[in-house]
Amino acid sequence: MRAFGSASLSLLVGGALSAVFVLVALMSFLWTPFDVETLDIANRMKPPGDAHLLGTDHFGRDILSMIMVGARTSIAVALIAVGIGMAIGVPLGLTAAAQKGGMIDEVISRGNDLVFAFPSLVIAILITAVFGASAVNAIIAIGIFNIPVFARITRGGALSLWKREFILAARVAGKSRARISVEHILPNVLNLLIVQGTIQFSLGILAEAGLSYVGLGAQPPTPSWGRMLADAQTMVSLAPHLALIPGLTIVLMVLGLNLLGDGLRDLLDPRIRTARQ
Amino acid sequence: MLRYALQRFLSLILSLAVSSLVIFLVIEVAPGDPASYMLGINAQPETVAALRAELGLDVPKIERYFAWVGGMLTGDFGLSYTYRTPVAEMIADRLWVSLPLAIYALALSTLIAFPAGVYAASRRGRTGDIAVIGATQLGVAVPNFWFAMMLVLVFAINLRWFSAGGFPGWDAGFFGAMKALTLPAISLALPQAAILTRVMRSSLLDILGEDFLRTARAKGLTERQALWSHALRNALIPVLTIIGLQFSFLLAGGIIIEQVFFLPGLGRLVFQSITQRDLIVVESVVMLLVFSVILVNFLVDLAYAAVDPRLRSR
Numbered sequence: 001m002r003a004f005g006s007a008s009l010s011l012l013v014g015g016a017l018s019a020v021f022v023l024v025a026l027m028s029f030l031w032t033p034f035d036v037e038t039l040d041i042a043n044r045m046k047p048p049g050d051a052h053l054l055g056t057d058h059f060g061r062d063i064l065s066m067i068m069v070g071a072r073t074s075i076a077v078a079l080i081a082v083g084i085g086m087a088i089g090v091p092l093g094l095t096a097a098a099q100k101g102g103m104i105d106e107v108i109s110r111g112n113d114l115v116f117a118f119p120s121l122v123i124a125i126l127i128t129a130v131f132g133a134s135a136v137n138a139i140i141a142i143g144i145f146n147i148p149v150f151a152r153i154t155r156g157g158a159l160s161l162w163k164r165e166f167i168l169a170a171r172v173a174g175k176s177r178a179r180i181s182v183e184h185i186l187p188n189v190l191n192l193l194i195v196q197g198t199i200q201f202s203l204g205i206l207a208e209a210g211l212s213y214v215g216l217g218a219q220p221p222t223p224s225w226g227r228m229l230a231d232a233q234t235m236v237s238l239a240p241h242l243a244l245i246p247g248l249t250i251v252l253m254v255l256g257l258n259l260l261g262d263g264l265r266d267l268l269d270p271r272i273r274t275a276r277q
Numbered sequence: 278m279l280r281y282a283l284q285r286f287l288s289l290i291l292s293l294a295v296s297s298l299v300i301f302l303v304i305e306v307a308p309g310d311p312a313s314y315m316l317g318i319n320a321q322p323e324t325v326a327a328l329r330a331e332l333g334l335d336v337p338k339i340e341r342y343f344a345w346v347g348g349m350l351t352g353d354f355g356l357s358y359t360y361r362t363p364v365a366e367m368i369a370d371r372l373w374v375s376l377p378l379a380i381y382a383l384a385l386s387t388l389i390a391f392p393a394g395v396y397a398a399s400r401r402g403r404t405g406d407i408a409v410i411g412a413t414q415l416g417v418a419v420p421n422f423w424f425a426m427m428l429v430l431v432f433a434i435n436l437r438w439f440s441a442g443g444f445p446g447w448d449a450g451f452f453g454a455m456k457a458l459t460l461p462a463i464s465l466a467l468p469q470a471a472i473l474t475r476v477m478r479s480s481l482l483d484i485l486g487e488d489f490l491r492t493a494r495a496k497g498l499t500e501r502q503a504l505w506s507h508a509l510r511n512a513l514i515p516v517l518t519i520i521g522l523q524f525s526f527l528l529a530g531g532i533i534i535e536q537v538f539f540l541p542g543l544g545r546l547v548f549q550s551i552t553q554r555d556l557i558v559v560e561s562v563v564m565l566l567v568f569s570v571i572l573v574n575f576l577v578d579l580a581y582a583a584v585d586p587r588l589r590s591r
Contacts, residue, residue: 114292114299117570119529122547122563126303130551202418209420210533214548229423233537236426237434247423254418 011263017256025071034062036069037221045239055241058231063241066223067249073135073224074253077217078204080139082197085146090193092147093154094185097162098177109155112148120145124207128216135218142207146200153196157189191268198261202254209250225250281582289575296567297349301342304556310334311358314554332358345557349564359555367546368562374444375535375542378458378465379527385466386473387520393470394477394516399504401482409474416471421530425464425537432460442539461538465531469523476519480512487511514581521577525570 033053040060048055054063096108124141131137158181161167170180211217212226220227225246232242312328313320329335333344348355354364397409433441444457484490485508493503532544539545543562550558 110288110292113574114296117292117296117567117574119526119563119566119570121532122529122544122566123303125532125548126551126559126563130304206420210422213420213422214533214536229420229426233426236430240430243423243426243430247420247427250420250423251415251418254420255414258414258418 008263008267010259011267014256014259014261014263017252018260021071021253021256022075024068025075028065028068028072032062032065032068034065036061036065036223045235045242047239047241048245054245055239057228057242058235058239063228063245066228067225067246070223070225070228070246070249071253073212073218073222074205074208074250077135077139077142077208078201081142081146081204081207082200084139084143085150085200086193086197089147089150089152090154090186092151093156094158094181096151096155097158097185098181100159100162105155108151112151115145115148118145121207121210124211125214125216128211133216133219135222138208138211138217141211142204146204149200150193150196153192154189157192158185161185161188195261195265195268198257198264202257202261205250205254205257278582282579285575285578285582289571292571293568296571297346297564298342300560300563300567301345304560305338311554311556315358345560349561354561355557357550357555357558359550359553359558364558364561367558368543368565371541371543371546373447374458374540375528375531375544377454378461378531378535378540378542379524381455381458381462382465382469382527382531383520383524385462386470386523389466389470390473390477393474394481395504395509397474397478398481398485399501406478409478413471413474416467416474419467421464421468422533422537424467425460425534428460428464429537442537444538444540457538458540461531461534461540464537465527465534469527473516473519473523477512477516480515481508484508484512514584517580518577521573522570525566525573528569529566 038061040056042060043052043056044058044060046052046056046060052062052064054067057063057066092108096105099105124138124145127141127144128134128137161184167180167184170184175183208217208224209226209229212224213230215227215230217226218224228246229243232239232246236243310325310329312325312332312334316325316328326335333341336344345355352365354368356362357364357367360367393409393412397406400406429441432438439456439460445453447454481504485504490503490507493507494500498506528543531540531542532547534540535542535544536548543566547559547562550556550562
């Protein structure tokens with residue numbers, strides 16, 4: 001029972017943190033305390049206080065508002081990148097498992113190994129630098145490396161299912177491998193995919209922050225957490241809050257998603273639950 | 278064993294061939310001709326054509342691909358478009374920063390992760406375990422470049438123990454150079470240590486649940502004796518795999534950390550070369566990094582097969 005308690009604690013804390021960030025991002029479409037594109041040089045680098053809850057940056061922009069709009073960018077980039085990974089990776093993994101040991105399986109599996117061998121950050125930087133720095137190219141760069149992750153996890157989950165009786169029954173009933181994959185395998189690997197999706201989502205947030213930190217993510221004037229950190233770097237001794245606040249924001253968001261992933265895994269995977277109890 | 282090794286070797290060669298082709302194609306389809314980039318937008322077409330010929334860009338792509346791969350096999354990576362110096366030399370220079378940095382970071386992360394993982398596993402479910410798990414949660418959530426900035430703020434700007442960036446070179450003495458690499462290595466090592474601690478802990482816990490350990494305990498060994506004499510050695514296999522993979526990651530993963538600390542390493546070389554359209558340098562560095570990952574995987578596979586014959590029939 002205690003183990004179940006800790007699982008639901010991760011789920012609760014992680015879920016709450018993630019929900020707050022999603023709500024903040026959604027709210028930024030309707031309202032932010034200040035306009036993020038209005039410069040107010042007279043009030044630059046103000047520490048957190050009454051007028052500006054989290055202070056202002058070197059152009060006098062309200063940091064809370066920038067964090068709110070930045071959440072939008074981070075979440076959008078990471079979420080779409082997970083979508084790309086799932087949309088391509090899951091069918092590949094299902095196909096590979098259905099054709100286990102065959103030529104197609106071999107090609108897909110070796111292809112996965114190959115993508116894993118590429119230094120993802122360098123390739124992401126290459127893609128964004130060569131095709132232009134933008135949020136869209138950041139999404140593509142992060143999304144490509146999500147494909148083998150989902151392909152592999154789907155294949156692994158599906159392989160163990162193909163040995164189960166209910167799949168054998170479906171085969172005896174004359175269903176095609178493709179139909180079995182969609183009707184029986186997919187619903188049963190969904191839990192795995194949800195958990196992995198949460199993890200990739202949090203890795204996507206980190207990757208987006210890294211890319212925008214080196215200037216290859218969303219471009220000005222769109223606020224992004226990574227670029228707020230890059231801007232803060234030279235001023236960190238004068239106004240530490242400029243670096244502290246966006247950094248802690250990223251940590252909290254990633255921490256929330258990771259806890260949510262852990263909590264979901266404990267909740268959705270009965271094996272772990274019984275092992276713990 | 279020989280047959281297995283041969284099989285893996287063929288697969289290694291095939292992977293290298295495919296990845297070299299992929300790297301070449303990605304970079305070749307990239308918009309922006311190096312020659313026109315170097316000469317600026319006002320350059321005469323004849324001048325651009327002459328430079329293209331000089332750089333060897335006028336020959337068909339397929340020929341250039343084979344020239345590039347053939348050259349690499351003999352250690353000749355070609356000449357940098359921008360600096361007209363051998364790429365191999367440029368890479369070697371930068372490796373003197375990136376390689377020690379990666380090794381330093383790996384050593385730190387292993388030094389942290391081993392005791393932390395063993396401690397957590399031996400205190401399973403108790404306060405110490407929960408504290409370690411909590412710390413690893415935080416470790417994987419912190420962006421390393423932000424952690425680097427915080428280290429600079431505290432240890433370079435406030436305490437003045439380290440410099441905020443730059444690299445004096447190995448000529449300045451071993452300790453001076455290592456000192457300059459310390460903050461970058463710590464920032465790289467932290468998230469890796471968190472991951473490794475988790476792997477170490479869960480691998481140990483898996484092994485501790487196995488039958489042979491139950492037998493060991495039934496024979497009268499204490500929990501601690503069973504852990505040290507039986508479990509640890511068996512738990513090391515997944516841990517060593519992760520360490521192998523982390524090394525390749527650290528070699529490439531320093532790219533942003535090198536930006537934070539202004540270190541003249543491989544990462545900064547890639548960055549500069551991308552912005553200068555010095556494509557031949559980019560191609561070669563990426564190929565080198567991919568090669569190191571594939572090679573590490575190959576060696577890990579062989580080591581496994583040598584230790585555990587069951588894996589050979591996979």
